[in-house]
Amino acid sequence: MKQGRGQGGGARRGQGSGQGSGQGGDSGQVRPGRGGRPGRGGQAAHAAKAGQPKQGRGRPPRDEARNAAYDLMRAVDERDAYANLLMPTLLRQRRITGRDAALATELAYGTLRGLGTYDEVIAACSDRPPEEVDPPLLDAVRLGVHQLLRTRIPPHAAVSATIDLVRLRVGPGPSRYANAVLRKVAGRTLEQWLEIVAPPRDQDPIGNLTVAYSHPRWIVTALRDAVGGDVDETAALLEADNERPRVALVARPGRATVEELVAAGAERAAYSPYAAYLPEGDPGAIPAVGEARAAVQDEASQLVALALTRVPLDQDSTWLDMCAGPGGKAGLLDAVAAQRGARLLGADVQYHRARLVWGTTREAKVITADGTRPAWRPGAFDRVMLDAPCTGLGALRRRPEARWRRDPRSIPELTALQRRLLGSALDAVRPGGVVAYVTCSPHLAETRAVVEDVRDRVEVLDARAFLPEVPGLGDGPYAQFWPHRHGTDAMFLALLRRS
Ligand SMILES: C[S@@+](CC[C@H](N)C(=O)[O-])C[C@H]1O[C@@H](n2cnc3c(N)ncnc32)[C@H](O)[C@@H]1O
Incomplete structure (x- = not known):
């Protein structure tokens, strides 16, 4: 079913809540001091x-x-x-x-x-x-x-x-x-209990980290593999997962400025030129957020979208965000596209999520569509964002119970869908055009393994070269963000130019 402009059914443009935009976790809530004591007269x-x-x-x-x-x-x-x-x-x-x-x-x-x-x-x-x-x-x-x-x-x-x-x-x-x-x-x-109940780290590192940092064993194993096997770095990552994330905001270019967010109490971010962190208070109370000119959005989520827009192209007028709901990246892509005279199509298989994309964008056309059965002509786009459905192991900080809900048995089904969607994204982009394959998971089965399968169809660009302001993104050619290194979600990015 198509959802053209004006059929948003209530999700009016310019009325964004600032939520559901790539940082949907426990952001925006009261931040307690560590170990908050019951207050006097509480x-x-x-x-x-x-x-x-x-x-x-x-x-x-x-x-x-x-x-x-x-x-x-x-x-x-x-x-x-x-x-x-x-x-x-x-x-x-x-x-x-x-x-x-x-x-x-x-x-x-x-x-x-x-x-x-x-x-x-x-x-x-x-x-x-x-x-x-x-x-x-x-x-x-x-x-x-x-x-x-x-x-x-x-x-x-x-x-x-x-x-x-x-x-x-x-x-x-x-x-x-x-x-x-x-x-x-x-x-x-x-510390004394951990000496008793956790296996010694030198004898059973995964068992030790599982108990000491309270993550399921399969997730500890997957994260250890994703960081390259280093146990101390895995521990740092797991520790970061146990912290509540800071509230990151994006000032959508041409619609709001970081200065505006700073004037509202936010602090300029280290990497994204459009990001600021809100130390306290309700982001929805900031006028730019209430008007959907700015939004709550993880800084890595901003940067992977920006990296896609930074790849030089000779012809650059049509962009697709294939799995766009709820619209965090689409909101940013739409704003950049508008500045360049390009046009974004936002699609999501779920109608209610496509409606949310309507609320985060201004110029984009938004449709409900299954990316594996394209509603567009092959080779129709210059740039394609594929932010694929995934296990979300990179965003465990956001939902306190998420780590216990994820099921490793979902991985084969998810990776099969990711492969189908990536094939479809490569069909959608013209030869010479570029696809960003993004997951909010660093799990190697969802990241490198999926991309390696299409290497014969693409030129793999060094994604780090398009994010020169960010250190520590890995050995390339992909870019991997980390909570313990960047203070962001563990977002993965591959930039693929269609041969
Ligand atoms: C990781 S989320 C995308 C987040 C979004 N890019 C953002 O920044 O807000 C993945 C999205 O893919 C959508 N999806 C899942 N299967 C799909 C398919 N076959 N075609 C299109 N969208 C799909 C889901 O409904 C979900 O909204």
Whole structure:
């Protein structure tokens, strides 16, 4: 089905929210200090202010932050909820704000990220393995372990608050189990526990990193291979995955300026000429973002799109973004194309994602189309962006639970689709034209292996040459961004000129 101009069905141009533009994770939310302490006058004061029911005399005030964190974890487990989408809603519905909101977010996200480590510690302190513990009880205990091992909350407060939570939400019997486990956990620091529960790094490096940095073993293996086998660098990468990403903004050229974003409180970025980082506050409150002249977008996501526009071409008027939804790269490509008198076609197989592209672009034509069954003539384009569907292993920072949801069994199906799409992208570009093959995953099966298969059809350009401002992109000819080196998602770029 085609979706031409004017058929956006409500996703009006110039009304962008700044979300869903290549940095869809937990950006834009309250950023808590590490190990955020419960604030003085915190939840009780907020409850009173927000007109919530007063607590009965003699009862401890309901711990809104921990209850919200707990409910989020249960929703992630029971309903496959996305933590970064549900948390703001929970906080808004319950009128949890300020320090309590920051605490709830830190506890939930931190626990979800760290639960691979925490389950090993729980196993060492329990008479049964975590798999045999009732999931609601296990989630509450995990929250307690996170507070004990990774926050500055005093141990007695962490234990007693967790016991209260278990009593209230799970039952009095299970609180005895929680009490016994947490008291043992409290006896050691995280470093001391890791000495006990993680295999020694020199004997089993993958096992050690799996436990110490709380990632599934298959992901640790894939990332180790992608960084070239260096264990210390893999550790740095995994550590970066456990940090919340900074909120990156793009000033779409010709529509907004970085100076405008800086005036709104953002800081100029190191690499992308169009990027700035927002240290705090709601990006949607910046006028340029509200008007879709600027947007939230990872810096690497900007740079791979820019690299495609920088390859010199003798003829340069028609551009295609083949998997464009939700429209982050399309928004930038559309702005650059407009400056050059070129025209972008944005396509996505999903109608609702194509509609989002409509909201991020101004001049582009946007259609709903399957890239493997092209709705365009062969050789019709001078430049093609193929930002392929992938495992997203390069964006694990954005969704706290994502690492536990990804399934290695999806890889063969994804790589088969990536190959079909790349073949189609090469058919769509004219001889001499250029295709950018991009993934938000550094997994070698999704990156190099896919590109190597088309080498006989293309000239592989050195992508790093089109990003001279960025160091550390690898040995080439591809460019690989990394969270631990560049502070960006682990985005992969190959630039392929059709022979
Ligand atoms: C990684 S996302 C693209 C992100 C986008 N380039 C951006 O910067 O916002 C991959 C997109 O490919 C789309 N997609 C998946 N299979 C497709 C196909 N066969 N044809 C076209 N689009 C497809 C998905 O719906 C998804 O929106």
